[in-house]
Amino acid sequence: MSEFDIIREHFAPLSADAPGAFGLTDDAALTGTGPFVVSKDMMIAGVHFLPRDPLDLVARKLLRVNLSDLAAKGAKPIGYFLGCAWPAGATRDQIAQFADGLREDQAQFRIALYGGDTTRHSSKAGPLTLSATLFGTPPKQGVTPRGGARAGDDLYVSGAIGDAGLGLAVLKKEIRLTPVDKASLAGRYHLPEPRLVLGAALAGFATAAIDVSDGLVADAGHLARASGLRAEIDAVSIPRSAAAGAWIATQTNRWKALAALAGFGDDYEILFAAPPELRRSVMVAAKASRTEVTRIGALKRGEGAALLDETGREIACASQGFDHFGRDGA
Amino acid sequence: MSEFDIIREHFAPLSADAPGAFGLTDDAALTGTGPFVVSKDMMIAGVHFLPRDPLDLVARKLLRVNLSDLAAKGAKPIGYFLGCAWPAGATRDQIAQFADGLREDQAQFRIALYGGDTTRHSSKAGPLTLSATLFGTPPKQGVTPRGGARAGDDLYVSGAIGDAGLGLAVLKKEIRLTPVDKASLAGRYHLPEPRLVLGAALAGFATAAIDVSDGLVADAGHLARASGLRAEIDAVSIPRSAAAGAWIATQTNRWKALAALAGFGDDYEILFAAPPELRRSVMVAAKASRTEVTRIGALKRGEGAALLDETGREIACASQGFDHFGRDGA
Numbered sequence: 316m317s318e319f320d321i322i323r324e325h326f327a328p329l330s331a332d333a334p335g336a337f338g339l340t341d342d343a344a345l346t347g348t349g350p351f352v353v354s355k356d357m358m359i360a361g362v363h364f365l366p367r368d369p370l371d372l373v374a375r376k377l378l379r380v381n382l383s384d385l386a387a388k389g390a391k392p393i394g395y396f397l398g399c400a401w402p403a404g405a406t407r408d409q410i411a412q413f414a415d416g417l418r419e420d421q422a423q424f425r426i427a428l429y430g431g432d433t434t435r436h437s438s439k440a441g442p443l444t445l446s447a448t449l450f451g452t453p454p455k456q457g458v459t460p461r462g463g464a465r466a467g468d469d470l471y472v473s474g475a476i477g478d479a480g481l482g483l484a485v486l487k488k489e490i491r492l493t494p495v496d497k498a499s500l501a502g503r504y505h506l507p508e509p510r511l512v513l514g515a516a517l518a519g520f521a522t523a524a525i526d527v528s529d530g531l532v533a534d535a536g537h538l539a540r541a542s543g544l545r546a547e548i549d550a551v552s553i554p555r556s557a558a559a560g561a562w563i564a565t566q567t568n569r570w571k572a573l574a575a576l577a578g579f580g581d582d583y584e585i586l587f588a589a590p591p592e593l594r595r596s597v598m599v600a601a602k603a604s605r606t607e608v609t610r611i612g613a614l615k616r617g618e619g620a621a622l623l624d625e626t627g628r629e630i631a632c633a634s635q636g637f638d639h640f641g642r643d644g645a
Numbered sequence: 646m647s648e649f650d651i652i653r654e655h656f657a658p659l660s661a662d663a664p665g666a667f668g669l670t671d672d673a674a675l676t677g678t679g680p681f682v683v684s685k686d687m688m689i690a691g692v693h694f695l696p697r698d699p700l701d702l703v704a705r706k707l708l709r710v711n712l713s714d715l716a717a718k719g720a721k722p723i724g725y726f727l728g729c730a731w732p733a734g735a736t737r738d739q740i741a742q743f744a745d746g747l748r749e750d751q752a753q754f755r756i757a758l759y760g761g762d763t764t765r766h767s768s769k770a771g772p773l774t775l776s777a778t779l780f781g782t783p784p785k786q787g788v789t790p791r792g793g794a795r796a797g798d799d800l801y802v803s804g805a806i807g808d809a810g811l812g813l814a815v816l817k818k819e820i821r822l823t824p825v826d827k828a829s830l831a832g833r834y835h836l837p838e839p840r841l842v843l844g845a846a847l848a849g850f851a852t853a854a855i856d857v858s859d860g861l862v863a864d865a866g867h868l869a870r871a872s873g874l875r876a877e878i879d880a881v882s883i884p885r886s887a888a889a890g891a892w893i894a895t896q897t898n899r900w901k902a903l904a905a906l907a908g909f910g911d912d913y914e915i916l917f918a919a920p921p922e923l924r925r926s927v928m929v930a931a932k933a934s935r936t937e938v939t940r941i942g943a944l945k946r947g948e949g950a951a952l953l954d955e956t957g958r959e960i961a962c963a964s965q966g967f968d969h970f971g972r973d974g975a
Contacts, residue, residue, distance in 0.1 A: 335680075340871055341791045342684055342714040342856065345783060349679025350665075354672055355726040355760060355778060361767040384672040396685040398728070398776040430685060436772060437691040446728040446762070446776035448685060453675060461671045526672065541670055 316407055318433050325414040326397070326428060333394050333427035344430035347393070351450040352458055354384035360402075360442040365486055370409055371416030372505040373445070378420045381449040382509035383526040383583040387461075389454035389518030392424055392511065397431035398446035404439045424511070456519030462541030464523035464588035470546055470612040471597060473510045473584045475556040476531050478503035480579020491565075496558035503556075507583035513608070514585055516600035524587035531577040532632050534586055535612075536620035542588070545617030550630055553577060554609040570624055574632045577622050588614055646737055648763050655744040656727070656758060663724050663757035674760035677723070681780040682788055684714035690732075690772040695816055700739055702835040703775070704746030711779040712754060712839035713856040713913040717791075719784035719848030722754055722841065727761035728776035734769045754841070786849030792871030794853035794918035800876055800942040801927060803840045803914045805886040806861050808833035810909020821895075826888035833886075837913035843938070844915055846930035854917035861907040862962050864916055865942075866950035872918070875947030880960055883907060884939040900954055904962045907952050918944055 322339050330336035335345030358380070360366045364373050378395065385392050397417075401410070421427060426449070436442075482504025484490045485497045492500070510526075517524065525538045531553065535546035550573040555563070559576060566572035589597050594610070601608035612623075622630045652669050660666035665675030688710070690696045694703050708725065715722050727747075731740070751757060756779070766772075812834025814820045815827045822830070840856075847854065855868045861883065865876035880903040885893070889906060896902035919927050924940070931938035942953075952960045 337791070342686075342858075343682050343718050343720070343788075344684075345788060346679050346681045346683060346780075349676050349681060351676045351679060351681075352673050353676060353726060353760060354674075355728055355762055355776075356672075357728045357730055357762045357764050357776065359730050359764060359766055359771070359774075362764065388671075388673050390673070396683060396778055398685055398687045400687055400689050400774050430683060432685055432687045432776070434687050434689060434692065436689055440770055441689070442766065442771055444689075444730050444766075444771075444774045446685075446687065448726055448778040450676075458673075458675060461667070528672075537670075 321410055321433055325410050329414065329417055329421060329428040333429045336427065336429045339430060346429070346450065350453060352385055352388050352390035352453050353448060353450045354381045355446065355448040356380050356384065358445045368505065370413040371419065374413045374416030375420045375506055377445050377447050378417065379507050379509050380528065380583060381447050382424060382511060383507060385449060385451045386509045386511045386514035387524045387526040387585055388458040389514045390451040390458065391515060392426045392449055392451040394427045394429045394450060396429055396448040399433050400441065400444040401435045402439050402441050402443055403436055405435065454515055454518035459518055459521050459524040461523055461525050461538055464538060464542035464544055464614045465590065466544055466614055466616050468522055468588040468590055468614040469594065469610050470535065470548065470586065470588055470614060471608050471610050472527065472531065472554065472586045473513055473606050473608050474508065475554045475559060476527065476582055476584065477559050477576025477579050478556050479507065479581035481559055481562055483581065490562060492558065492561055496561050499556065499558045504581060507581065509583060510585045510606055512604035513600065513606040516604045517587055520593050520596055521587040521589050524585055527582045527584045527586050528580055530580045531586065532620050532622055538586060538588065539614060539620050540618065542614065544614045546612060546614055546620040548577065548612035548620070548622050550574065550577065550622050550624055552609060552611045554607065570630050574622055574630050578632050651740055651763055655740050659744065659747055659751060659758040663759045666757065666759045669760060676759070676780065680783060682715055682718050682720035682783050683778060683780045684711045685776065685778040686710050686714065688775045698835065700743040701746030701749065704743045705750045705836055707775050707777050708747065708750045709837050709839050710858065710913060711777050712841060713837060715779060715781045716839045716841045716844035717854045717856040717915055718788040719844045720781040720788065721845060722756045722779055722781040724757045724759045724780060726759055726778040729763050730771065730774040731765045732769050732771050732773055733766055735765065784845055784848035789848055789851050789854040791853055791855050791868060794868060794872035794874055794944045795920065796874055796944055796946050798852055798918040798920055798944045799924065799940050800865065800878065800916070800918055800944060801938050801940050802857065802861065802884065802916045803843055803936050803938050804838065805884045805889060806857065806912055806914065807889050807906025807909050808886050809837065809911035811889055811892055813911070820892060822888065822891055826891050829886065829888045834911060837911065839913060840915045840936055842934035843930065843936040846934045847917055850923055850926055851917040851919050854915055857912045857914045857916050858910055860910045861916065862950050862952055868916060868918065869944060869950050870948065872944065874944045876942060876944055876950040878907065878942035878950070878952050880904065880907065880952050880954055882939060882941045884937065900960050904952055904960050908962050
């Protein structure tokens with residue numbers, strides 16, 4: 316099984332709808348007319364996904380974490396470039412399963428593979444290392460900035476927060492819940508839902524947006540810093556799933572549990588700001604995109620991001636979000 | 646040293662000339678007006694470069710192998726997206742040295758960093774794994790295809806062939822030469838010269854082009870297959886440097902030595918086809934771009950790629966080019 320066989324057999328069919336991909340027979344591809352919004356995220360086995368995660372789900376998550384970046388900007392995805400560094404000894408079945416996942420999400424999100432690179436590590440210990448560069452068209456209103464929020468803006472988040480982090484804990488057998496709740500949470504870890512329709516609907520009136528990948532409080536901090544403001548989040552208002560609610564019920568300290576949810580990463584929900592006078596517009600956008608949206612706080616003068624209890628006191632957050640280089644980094 | 650510190654300190658300055666990069670404070674970037682020619686190549690320590698190669702040279706090679714893909718299409722580079730998976734324990738100095746290389750080649754090729762992802766392996770054994778997605782504007786004559794050659798076309802190659810392969814052998818201490826020749830060959834392995842000016846000059850009249858990354862014969866085979874033809878290369882006509890000539894002089898079998906040169910990869914020269922009536926135009930393009938160009942053979946009816954001796958007999962090539970998945974692959 317040569318590199319060329321793999322491309323021809325598993326990846327070239329995924330480029331069928333990509334004009335300019337040259338059937339993946341070339342080293343370069345041609346896009347349509349730009350400008351484009353572009354996102355590039357990497358995923359490494361053992362860091363961004365579990366080494367035993369099913370490879371079709373890994374492939375779909377790779378696309379989805381990048382689609383989520385486009386969603387935050389209000390962009391409409393078109394296609395992607397894929398880079399794979401497989402461990403030595405990767406089998407045909409593994410690559411086929413990975414390609415199956417790509418195919419499934421390409422159909423769901425109407426995107427096509429434009430090009431990329433298939434390589435292999437020199438050893439079996441070389442972890443599967445993936446890179447995807449997604450591109451799409453910006454909304455006609457212009458991309459939603461990260462740093463455009465104004466003091467007094469409301470802060471909203473889509474979907475539910477903390478499920479992916481709990482899902483990871485489930486998969487690592489760190490927490491105990493009913494099988495139904497566990498399956499639901501693990502599913503949210505494996506397959507985030509990029510909020511593309513909501514993101515597009517928010518273009519033009521959300522003043523700032525970011526997807527929640529590092530954790531709610533951490534990403535609120537990124538949005539606030541870029542806007543030159545402070546984000547304050549009411550802990551009790553953080554939207555949570557029934558499964559997350561079941562987990563909170565098992566915890567002795569409710570505030571600590573809420574802070575944990577707000578610290579987990581990998582949710583890939585959209586966190587955004589909009590002026591209070593546009594609350595109705597936000598609800599219209601949420602309804603039109605069939606996406607749950609919850610108002611969770613506000614932007615204020617100052618800096619940083621804080622989680623507040625019912626009395627307005629700041630709750631200590633153990634985790635300030637996921638950082639690949641950590642605090643103990645070199 | 647957090648991921649954000651690294652980006653702010655080492656990579657954000659590299660985006661200064663990239664309108665739409667948002668200073669690398671966002672998860673997505675905005676390109677200018679397309680269409681674009683796009684190339685994405687990965688490089689893995691221990692596979693595509695030596696683990697001890699200086700990191701500034703690794704960075705420059707990463708850009709150059711992608712620039713070479715754009716050169717073959719006649720495109721003018723604009724910018725790139727960068728993905729880095731560092732080994733656990735990567736130091737600030739290593740990252741700074743890598744960024745220095747990027748800065749140097751950004752200035753040389755007038756490109757800017759638009760975005761990307763900085764991550765870290767979970768172990769020190771995780772090899773440095775790099776991905777770059779480069780984009781540029783197609784030539785106004787349209788991109789030079791890989792498969793547009795016609796039977797009877799001449800086959801040309803730029804620069805000299807085999808130096809990079811010999812350079813790798815030098816770095817692995819597999820061959821003996823004078824210090825000057827060794828330094829010259831190692832330099833050609835570390836720093837290929839993307840033939841951007843030549844590639845642009847060939848747009849509109851070269852019928853097919855490819856960059857020589859897998860090996861001269863292998864890439865001639867790719868060009869021929871895409872064109873539905875056979876490539877025949879006169880071994881004695883293959884352009885070689887003085888250092889490569891010195892190595893050949895040490896070999897007992899001259900034909901075997903020439904076949905070895907034609908089998909090495911990593912040269913990143915442009916191999917292209919043009920009709921015999923345009924020989925003068927090819928020489929004008931070569932002169933205008935100050936790039937040596939040598940006619941090495943022709944395209945014929947048939948299939949495959951062959952290296953011929955002076956009598957027109959085919960020379961056996963041990964290597965058919967570099968393939969990451971090899972013949973013994975899973």
